[in-house]
Amino acid sequence: MRAIVIEEQGGPEVMREAEADAPRPGPGEVAVAVEAAGVNFIDVYQRSGAYPVPTPFTPGVEAAGTVAAVGEGVTGVAIGDRVAWVMVPGAYAERAVVPADRTVPVPDGVTTEQAAAVLLQGLTAHYLTHSTYPVQSGDTVVVHAAAGGTGLLLVQLAKARGAHVIGTVSTAAKEELAREAGADEVIRYGSGNDPEGPDIAAAVRALTGGTGAAAVYDGVGAATFDASLDSLRLRGTLALFGQSSGKVAPVDPQRLNSAGSVYLTRPMLTHYIADRAELLERASDVLGLVASGGLDVRIGGRYPLADAARAHEDLASRRTTGKLLLLV
Structure with a gap:
């Protein structure tokens, strides 16, 4: 499979596309064929070294796609399901392994691109306005x-x-x-x-x-x-x-x-989706609003996986609006 690999933290140029073995899910995990991955500032921080991360690693903490394989003991998620996730590393790749209890179902009426574009920022906007300071x-x-x-x-x-x-x-x-x-x-x-x-x-x-x-x-x-x-x-x-x-x-x-x-x-998103019940509740609210037309998701740029460096440059420049996606 193709994946973006960072062997040493630094500028956008440290990201390179490489061939790697497709990961297999272990107990409690699913393997997802990634269709779209969100590009976020946390990716920039991890790539640059502002947030230290053991190397080598594949960046990206948000994506959506279709379940390709399930590990032992997984229930409630099946091969062929459309799912999305956030705050799990390894999204800049054709396939990623994710704990099953960290995935959320993508409902009818929401495209896979929309799901990848809205989950991190949507859940963030939700906890900020509903919990951190309830408007x-x-x-x-x-x-x-x-x-x-x-x-x-x-x-x-x-x-x-x-x-x-x-x-x-x-x-x-x-x-x-x-x-x-x-x-x-x-x-x-x-x-x-x-x-x-x-x-x-x-x-x-x-x-x-x-x-x-x-x-x-x-x-x-x-x-x-x-x-x-x-x-x-x-x-x-x-x-x-x-x-x-x-x-x-x-x-x-x-x-x-x-x-x-x-x-x-x-605040930090991880602390507002710490258990599966809270994750599903927030995700259901956000994705439900997208499906009903009550929340507009602006995709400001789409890049092929090989252009991850350019996506990072554009995001950091603050020239962009809306959400940037890598299409896999």
Whole structure:
């Protein structure tokens, strides 16, 4: 089979396509013929060395395809089933082995590409808006990078729960996408001829009559963290769920006091799908919305497996919108 192999962490060029033996499922596992794999920032972090990973390895933690073989003791998943998974490594390959209890069924009405494109970001948007800070009707929330893969889904799910959504984006084209997803207000941060951009916190204050936002969903990290804290209302919540612009410097807890007794959390998807029941519940909600048309999944780019390096370059450049896929 073909697979992307990384023998030494580094730039996009360290990813190479190689021939490998097709893996066989062990007890409790299934082998899946991969049709589409999601390209995510966690893949970039693992490839670059920002997240240390033993080498050699095949990157990719999200994909969808058809079950080709099942291991001993597997129940509830059968050969021929369409399944998707997230947070299990080895997705950049023609075949991957996955624990059966980490797979989720892909329902009728959802394409395999949609399933691969929505699961990681969709489950992330779900736990952020339903659990980390459960959005209440009438809340104002801020979504950074509102035209990205997670941002577009966050906007939609927050709106579905009755929020007034303020999105931040870097370009006019991304502003249009954020508004199409349901953002009520959009702030354009620095780019091009205006690298400094507006004062995001001041803009949020102005749009909320000086009150601030109930929650800020921040997957950008270093570049937006200070503005995120300063955008919160009294006892607001900053959910820092990513670091696409770099790591946030250590924070003095006193800053949370001075910002208005606010809450800071650094959530991780793995902790919100820790048991199978929670995984299936969230996945059923998200995929059900896709099937019914209640959640629009934007696929921003499709690449052949051999072009994984180019997909990483495009994702890291922040030139893209929506979700990038490797088609196997």
